[in-house]
Amino acid sequence: MKRNFIPCPTLFLCWLCISQLAVAQNSSLSDSTKCIQVLDTLSHRQLVRSPEVPAAFRGGAEGFQNYFARNFRFERNEVQYRMTLVYTFIVEPNGKVSNVSFAFGPSKGNDAIVKKGLIFFEQLPRFKPAMCNNVNVATRVMQPIVLVPNFTPSY
Numbered sequence: 001m002k003r004n005f006i007p008c009p010t011l012f013l014c015w016l017c018i019s020q021l022a023v024a025q026n027s028s029l030s031d032s033t034k035c036i037q038v039l040d041t042l043s044h045r046q047l048v049r050s051p052e053v054p055a056a057f058r059g060g061a062e063g064f065q066n067y068f069a070r071n072f073r074f075e076r077n078e079v080q081y082r083m084t085l086v087y088t089f090i091v092e093p094n095g096k097v098s099n100v101s102f103a104f105g106p107s108k109g110n111d112a113i114v115k116k117g118l119i120f121f122e123q124l125p126r127f128k129p130a131m132c133n134n135v136n137v138a139t140r141v142m143q144p145i146v147l148v149p150n151f152t153p154s155y
Helices: 015-028 060-071 111-122
Strands: 037-040 045-048 083-091 097-104 130-132 135-137 139-147
Touching (some): 045 139, 097 111, 111 139
Antiparallel strands (some): 083 097, 083 139
């Protein structure tokens, strides 16, 4: 049976806007609120909430979009309407992604696509780690993806 996979150009990924938001929020914080370790309730360990330099995908937003376009696939019937799925993960001091979880989005009836997202994020290549005082630190990243079905116009 031939599988009908949709290539990623049918998707819109909101990485750039979130990255810029994180940088803007980071730059508006006072020095006294940066680099404070907090207990992460998902992993039950200490993470830096607002590092001086946030974790970043190597190649930046454009690199992530290209990687996403090449590596995230779904079948035509898996995305019936526009949906935003939000995933969260830790970028370790060595840049490795860990503790991936589905944060929120329309999960009811979308188990297959949610699982594909989890697998995608678990297999990401190493990031440039977050930094505080020129030291790599672990931090949690929240990443939304917006999936849009590829509607073919009918004539």
